[in-house]
Amino acid sequence: MRGFTYLSKVLHSHSSYSKLLVLCSVSTGGLLVYAESNVESGKQVVEQNQPESKKKRVVVLGTGWGGTSFLKDVDISSYDVQVVSPRNYFAFTPLLPSVTCGTVEARSIVEPVRNIIKKRSGEIQFWEAECLKIDPENRTVSCRSGINDNLAGQNDFSLQYDYLVVAVGAQVNTFNTPGxxxxxxxxxxxxxxxxxxxxxxxxxxxxxxxxxxxxxxxxxxxxxxxxxxxxxxxxxxxxxxxxxxxxxxxxxxxxxxxxxxxxxxxxxxxxxxxxxxxxxxxxxxxxxxxxxxxxxxxxxxxxxxxxxxxxxxxxxxxxxxxxxxxxxxxxTRPFVKDFMEQVGQEKRRILATDEWLRVKGCSNVYALGDCASIDQRKVMEDISAIFKAADKDDSGTLSIEEFRDVLEDIIIRYPQVDLYLKNKHLLEAKDLFRDSEGNEREEVDIEGFKLALSHVDSQMKSLPATAQVAAQQGTYLSRCLNRWDQCKSNPEGPRHFKSSGRHEFLPFEYRHxxxxxxxxxxxxxxxxxxxxxxxxxxxxxxxxxxxxxxxxxxxxxxxxxxxxxxxxxxxxxxxxx
Amino acid sequence: MRGFTYLSKVLHSHSSYSKLLVLCSVSTGGLLVYAESNVESGKQVVEQNQPESKKKRVVVLGTGWGGTSFLKDVDISSYDVQVVSPRNYFAFTPLLPSVTCGTVEARSIVEPVRNIIKKRSGEIQFWEAECLKIDPENRTVSCRSGINDNLAGQNDFSLQYDYLVVAVGAQVNTFNTPGxxxxxxxxxxxxxxxxxxxxxxxxxxxxxxxxxxxxxxxxxxxxxxxxxxxxxxxxxxxxxxxxxxxxxxxxxxxxxxxxxxxxxxxxxxxxxxxxxxxxxxxxxxxxxxxxxxxxxxxxxxxxxxxxxxxxxxxxxxxxxxxxxxxxxxxxTRPFVKDFMEQVGQEKRRILATDEWLRVKGCSNVYALGDCASIDQRKVMEDISAIFKAADKDDSGTLSIEEFRDVLEDIIIRYPQVDLYLKNKHLLEAKDLFRDSEGNEREEVDIEGFKLALSHVDSQMKSLPATAQVAAQQGTYLSRCLNRWDQCKSNPEGPRHFKSSGRHEFLPFEYRHxxxxxxxxxxxxxxxxxxxxxxxxxxxxxxxxxxxxxxxxxxxxxxxxxxxxxxxxxxxxxxxxx
Ligand SMILES: Cc1cc2nc3c(=O)[nH]c(=O)nc-3n(C[C@H](O)[C@H](O)[C@H](O)COP(=O)(O)OP(=O)(O)OC[C@H]3O[C@@H](n4cnc5c(N)ncnc54)[C@H](O)[C@@H]3O)c2cc1C
Ligand SMILES: Cc1cc2nc3c(=O)[nH]c(=O)nc-3n(C[C@H](O)[C@H](O)[C@H](O)COP(=O)(O)OP(=O)(O)OC[C@H]3O[C@@H](n4cnc5c(N)ncnc54)[C@H](O)[C@@H]3O)c2cc1C
CATH class of the missing domain: 3.50.50.100 (FAD/NAD(P)-binding domain)
Structure with a gap:
């Protein structure tokens, strides 16, 4: 297969020759039919505003850490991916301080987005423009190219999306300090x-x-x-x-x-x-x-x-x-503030998502990186449902065994539980069940259960606004989208405690x-x-x-x-x- | 001596340790007393506007090809050199077209002026400012720093000079084409x-x-x-x-x-x-x-x-x-235009100098590179004086021998003569003396002499506006200034035909x-x-x-x-x- 990969690369870099080719694969001895669509031809400008019938369109806003790591992994055979960002490059921000003094040159820490997506077969489209407004009702984003030269043509355009990925980062905050x-x-x-x-x-x-x-x-x-x-x-x-x-x-x-x-x-x-x-x-x-x-x-x-x-x-x-x-x-950027108002988040400081990076208050919009924050669900909000689901024999009390059975799902759904166990050096589920004097108990009722988990939510921490978080979220989200169909039929996430069944995906988990x-x-x-x-x-x-x-x-x-x-x-x- | 040179370099790069040192020169076995003044100390800010009593002050305008090549060679032990330029770097212009497309990065073709003059013992002073006016009467230049930030202190200052070197290059010319x-x-x-x-x-x-x-x-x-x-x-x-x-x-x-x-x-x-x-x-x-x-x-x-x-x-x-x-x-830059008006050159398109790069119409000002042009003297203007000086026996006619005696000086003073000889494939002086039928002549009178040289001035060409010319002129000028005293007593230039004696220096000669x-x-x-x-x-x-x-x-x-x-x-x- 290596010969084939190589050939496909060669073909790719000479796309004008790309045709329907019948290749004799030397290593396998078999016959491979290789068709490469002539995506680089000037005539094939796809009509961008009508989503292709087969593929769902994913519009990505931003080409920073979050956006780029999403783009690197998203499966373009399943999605029509379009990217909007006012900068046509990705910047390696951790080296920005070095640029201020010329230890490293500005150009050394940037990579053109088009180079990144070129490696992804050229099927991702990029527009150098700023998103001005998200319209979750009509699933469109309005954009404007920032090129203020006398160049011909309009600067404004809008795009429809099936899924929207908001990864626009943050802006500076002066706390209204004068001057x-x-x-x-x-x-x-x-x-x-x-x-x-x-x-x-x-x-x-x-x-x-x-x-x-x-x-x-x-x-x-x-x-x-x-x-x-x-x-x-x-x-x-x-x-x-x-x-x-x-x-x-x-x-x-x-x-x-x-x-x-x-x-x-x-x-x-x-x-x-x-x-x-x-x-x-x-x-x-x-x-x-x-x-x-x-x-x-x-x-x-x-x-x-x-x-x-x-x-x-x-x-x-x-x-x-x-x-x-x-x-x-x-x-928070002004157009994100406006979007937050549209989805009922006007009171929040920063755009909130759930643990699957879905923006709260609307559907099919994801947000990640510095522009958003995961609103981690509290155990205490769901404590009765958890108790009910765990209490298989409906006895009104939870045995150690019953608790052990759901503990894994609890830990996945509420990662603060794991943190709490680690921080308190508790090795086992039954350690949670000890009473206030420290004696082991075999069973707890709902009140005891609440007491046992009462301090767990104090361990909740929001994730820092770092490149690491944004990049991991981008990768996470692309993996979810790539396995959409598969996980719809075979959900891999933790169980729903309030209803039946399982979440399709595992929630996002940050590794520091x-x-x-x-x-x-x-x-x-x-x-x-x-x-x-x-x-x-x-x-x-x-x-x-x-x-x-x-x-x-x-x-x-x-x-x-x-x-x-x-x-x-x-x-x-x-x-x- | 190599040991000494090395040591002096080492000392130099650690100027804070530089003291009166007694060094044992290994190679010569002798004793060298080496004193290095602590030029890099913060306290020794020389009072810039009062020229030091001993050294003459040379003010250089511009750090392009001409200015920089002058600075590289000028003898700072004889002159107090001060440089004014709105850009604190030298730019290697022949690679500018490569920068437009990123074949070469902008920063790769520039070198800070201070790095260039640092190598010259740090005694050359540089100010990042634009010259606004030259006052040849009072031998001052008025300058303004272009830093338009809110930084503290005035932006304007003026400098006195003993010699001024104008190497400010040219500006674009739109020929007043609208738009x-x-x-x-x-x-x-x-x-x-x-x-x-x-x-x-x-x-x-x-x-x-x-x-x-x-x-x-x-x-x-x-x-x-x-x-x-x-x-x-x-x-x-x-x-x-x-x-x-x-x-x-x-x-x-x-x-x-x-x-x-x-x-x-x-x-x-x-x-x-x-x-x-x-x-x-x-x-x-x-x-x-x-x-x-x-x-x-x-x-x-x-x-x-x-x-x-x-x-x-x-x-x-x-x-x-x-x-x-x-x-x-x-x-031509506006402040150069203004200077031209002051020195009676208002009718010219470009600042004129003589063959020694001295600006015509004032003293102690030199100009070189794209901002100036050498006004090559015509043979015909001096033809009678040349004839008179060459006619040693005052016979009213010039013999081949008499002409041969002055030919070398003529060629140095009027390089167009050499060009003419080469272009006409004339090998010898006597070939110039042939009459219209091509017959050799032993002697010519003044009319014959005029006729013989009548076409010579047609060979005069002004030098192109190139880096080569500017750089050679900078080097030439620094050599002249460096050997000022020596050449005053032992002039090395061609003879004065109109008066007696010799020019101190050889005129500038361009090598393509x-x-x-x-x-x-x-x-x-x-x-x-x-x-x-x-x-x-x-x-x-x-x-x-x-x-x-x-x-x-x-x-x-x-x-x-x-x-x-x-x-x-x-x-x-x-x-x-
Ligand atoms: C100087 C500096 C040093 C840092 N050092 C580190 C470090 O060492 N380690 C670390 O982990 N983190 C570091 N960070 C933090 C890190 O850069 C951010 O956490 C990370 O960039 C967040 O990624 P993001 O994708 O959310 O946003 P960003 O990387 O900021 O990307 C936002 C993208 O959105 C685009 N955009 C903006 N407005 C719009 C719009 N209206 N429409 C469409 N697109 C838009 C932007 O052009 C950009 O491409 C540093 C940050 C800075 C500023
Ligand atoms: C794109 C390009 C490509 C070129 N390629 C070649 C080539 O390949 N070969 C070649 O021989 N030549 C080339 N040239 C021509 C060459 O660059 C010029 O002939 C040469 O720079 C002239 O040298 P200069 O010192 O007279 O002026 P410059 O090199 O232009 O320097 C002028 C200096 O004066 C300074 N200055 C300007 N205004 C003021 C002021 N008011 N006060 C004080 N200082 C001032 C400027 O900042 C600059 O430092 C090229 C030029 C360009 C623009």
Missing amino acids: VMEHCHFLKEVEDAQRIRRTVIDCFEKSVIPGLSEEERRTNLHFVIVGGGPTGVEFAAELHDYVYEDLVKIYPSVKDFVKITVIQSGDHILNTFDERISSFAEQKFQRDGIEVSTGCRVTSVSDHFINMKVKSTGKHVEVPYGMVVWSTGVG LGQFAPLGGDQAAAELPGDWVSMGHSTQWLWYSVYASKQVSWRTRYLVVGDWVRRYIFGRDSSRI | VMEHCHFLKEVEDAQRIRRTVIDCFEKSVIPGLSEEERRTNLHFVIVGGGPTGVEFAAELHDYVYEDLVKIYPSVKDFVKITVIQSGDHILNTFDERISSFAEQKFQRDGIEVSTGCRVTSVSDHFINMKVKSTGKHVEVPYGMVVWSTGVG LGQFAPLGGDQAAAELPGDWVSMGHSTQWLWYSVYASKQVSWRTRYLVVGDWVRRYIFGRDSSRI
């Missing part, structure tokens, strides 16, 4: 990173021109980062390296004027990480001379000053700056693979699965190898590794382009 | 190339979105290049490769709608090249399907149409387009090293010294090796070669960033 939109930099998009890079150089160039006072030079070289989360911390570290490894050599006259400050409203930076990592980072920043102002809340930003309130003293402080990067908060926090000076910290914590230079090497291996294509891998090598040999570029 | 400024792309700066790259992608993305008519798709994919000179032709070739090697694979539905047109007012493209190259290019373009419209003059450009006049028929034609690149004409015209499909044409012409694939390899070797730094060489390799393996990127 932030106007005066701060953000770090969400590739363009943001490029802009930051230019502005850093501007600050240096401006601070050396003749006639400035020392005060003015110092102001221009004061770099402020608002937000001590992983992105803010990584940017501060990158900037520190850039300044002290590269820039001070070429702007020697102002090297003593540079200051980097991280403003964090909480008590510690990296406070979602293990405490050891958080204090390691704080110590490293102190040694590096990066100022960390914890317990400070930014109240406004003007063209020359950043104003903040020190929580402990209640005092207001005004700090002059050269550049501010706002690196905190995620917000750990997280990194690069801290500059070729040191990093990492939280690995199983509560492992690793810090220092070797962790940075682990970081290099993980990030190189996680690249979406060999091209970006080649480029990213090339950039790292280039930086080691030649340093970072300081041209203002 | 060109508003609707056309240019290809002069790195940003232009980046913008073109994004626009090409926009044209493709727009042409595939749903709901456009075939007509509209075709319009959006019509790429027009105005100007059939080397830059326009190279861009057309690059674009063709980009489209057919990369883009058609990912935009298959519109591949038959793409059209590339080169509009040339002359009868042939590449008309400054050898005829063989010009017709080779035309044939290649025809095979490639690139339309060449010769004999057409663009009269105006509107948001959707380009209007031109066909010279042969006098008819006006209106052509719809997706993108136009205007690649013809060079113009040939030129390339890349034509796409890994083919190029080249005109090499000695009327050699070479075309085809092997020439492209010559092109690769020449362009790799000409890079200003090892860093850009590594990057450019890396980009070429990347393109061969993975193709060009089509992400719209």
Whole structure:
């Protein structure tokens, strides 16, 4: 079969020759009839607004982590897949902080969507446009191409869908702090990173021109980062390296004027990480001379000053700056807000889905990644139904055996139960049945059962807004859609406690693979699965190898590794382009 | 001594340790006292507006080919050198067309000025600013930093100079054609190339979105290049490769709608090249399907149409387009125009210098590269003085011997004489003395002498506006300045015919090293010294090796070669960033 695969590839790359071909398969000795539809021909522009009769149409909004991982796996022989995104590329966001200082080039971390879908036989269609409105009633999305040149033709179009996958990510959230939109930099998009890079150089160039006072030079070289989360911390570290490894050599006259400050409203930076990592980072920043102002809340930003309130003293402080990067908060995009109103979610902060990523309040719409949040069902909401379903002999009490029989389904349906068992170091179902004195019991009634599970829901955690979650959700969703027919007839999910039968699919389950926090000076910290914590230079090497291996294509891998090598040999570029 | 050089380099790169050091030179066994001033210390900000008492200050405007090559050689132990340029990098312009399509990345062809001057001991000062006005009376230049952020401090400053080097290049010239400024792309700066790259992608993305008519798709994919000179032709070739090697694979539905047109007012493209190259290019373009419209003059450009006049028929034609690149004409920058008015050159099109690159009409100002033109002195203007100086015995006639004695100085002072001799295949001075019938003569009087040299000035050619010329002029000028004192006492130039003595310096002499015209499909044409012409694939390899070797730094060489390799393996990127 390898010969066949190879031939099919060759044919593919010369699609103009693709015809009905009869191939003699050498390895099998058999005869294969190979027909390749001439999808690349100019004449075969499918009429995009009328879904093909046979295939259901899946419209995907967004080509970030969630959207792309969905596209990589979805079965195009069963679905007509159409993708809408205002950026025609996928961006490897974990390397965005490296782009701000030129450790890695912007182009090295992006991969054209069309390259990704080309590998998927070219049958996925992509439109570079923004979705402006979702109409769940009529199953359409309205889109607009953002190309504001004088090009011919309309920019607006709409698409019908059978299934809609919303993976549009989040936007920045300024918490309505005055002046932030106007005066701060953000770090969400590739363009943001490029802009930051230019502005850093501007600050240096401006601070050396003749006639400035020392005060003015110092102001221009004061770099402020608002937000001590992983992105803010990584940017501060990158900037520190850039300044002290590269820039001070070429702007020697102002090297003593540079200051980097991280403003964090909480008590510690990296406070979602293990405490050891958080204090390691704080110590490293102190040694590096990066100022960390914890317990400070930014109240406004003007063209020359950043104003903040020190929580402990209640005092207001005004700090002059050269550049501010706002690196905190995620917000919902306006058109998603509008959609939420249409499906009765107007009161929520973020679009809610169930555990199968189905948007609550409408049908055939899925949402994943940063734009949505799984509304995990509480055990307590269903406790009576669970009890009833488990109590097979209808005795009004649950025996250990009866409980054991349903426990697996409970754990799948309510993953907080598993977390609770692990956290409490309970090994067995019967441990849940112990009374308040710790004595074993063989049976419990409904009240006892409620008591036994009463603390379980406290273990519910919403998933973090990370690439890992989005990517796993994309893969999960494509697998579900791919096995639609199969699972309709052979459901694989947990049992319905409130009715009979089973859910078609297993609910989404997140597997945390750990997280990194690069801290500059070729040191990093990492939280690995199983509560492992690793810090220092070797962790940075682990970081290099993980990030190189996680690249979406060999091209970006080649480029990213090339950039790292280039930086080691030649340093970072300081041209203002 | 090699040990010493190495040590001094090491010391240099760790300037914070640089002290008065006593070094034992191993190779010579002698004792060397080595003092390095701590130029990189933050405290030693020299008071920039008061020239140091000892050293004369040279202010250089521009960091293009001319400015940079001057900076590489100028002797900083004799001069206080200060550089002003609105871009803090040098750009390798011959690779700009490759940047438009991502064959080479923008960052690979730029080198920060500060890196270039860092190698020169860090004593050259650079300001990222634009010169707004030259005041030759008071020997000052007024400058403004273009950083339009809210950064602290004034943007304006002025510098005094003892010598001024103007190397600010040219700007685009639209010949006042209506609509060109508003609707056309240019290809002069790195940003232009980046913008073109994004626009090409926009044209493709727009042409595939749903709901456009075939007509509209075709319009959006019509790429027009105005100007059939080397830059326009190279861009057309690059674009063709980009489209057919990369883009058609990912935009298959519109591949038959793409059209590339080169509009040339002359009868042939590449008309400054050898005829063989010009017709080779035309044939290649025809095979490639690139339309060449010769004999057409663009009269105006509107948001959707380009209007031109066909010279042969006098008819006006209106052509719809997706993108136009205007690649013809060079113009003088406004502040140079203003300077020309101050020095009595208001009637000229371009700043004139003499053969020593001194701006005519003022003192201590030099100009080189695209912003200036050498006003070559005519033999006929000085013919009587030459005759008088050559006629040693004051006989009123010039003998062959007398003429031979001054010929070398004549040839140096009036290079057109040499060109004339070569073009007429005259081997000897006495051949010039032949009468109209071709008979040899031993002596000529002033009228005969005038007649003999009467056609010489027709050989005068102004130098082309190329990187080669600018770079050679920069090197030439720095050598002159470096040997100022020496040449004042020991002039090395040709004799003054009108007065006595000699010119201090030899006039600038241009050495043409040939030129390339890349034509796409890994083919190029080249005109090499000695009327050699070479075309085809092997020439492209010559092109690769020449362009790799000409890079200003090892860093850009590594990057450019890396980009070429990347393109061969993975193709060009089509992400719209
Ligand atoms: C600087 C930075 C560093 C990060 N580092 C890490 C890290 O190290 N590890 C980690 O796990 N996570 C990291 N993250 C978080 C991670 O990037 C996000 O969690 C992840 O991108 C979410 O994926 P997503 O698919 O939901 O959204 P995104 O990846 O943001 O993609 C959203 C997509 O939707 C498109 N879109 C936007 N508006 C519309 C519209 N109106 N219509 C159609 N499409 C639209 C966008 O163009 C984009 O293609 C980082 C994020 C940032 C900003
Ligand atoms: C696309 C393209 C391709 C080319 N290909 C070739 C080729 O293959 N071979 C060849 O020989 N030539 C080529 N050239 C021509 C070559 O680039 C120019 O002849 C050369 O750059 C001229 O050098 P210069 O120093 O005079 O000006 P430039 O190199 O243009 O430099 C001018 C400098 O002045 C600065 N400046 C501008 N305004 C001001 C101001 N107000 N104050 C201070 N500084 C200012 C600019 O920022 C720049 O640094 C090409 C040109 C282009 C545009």
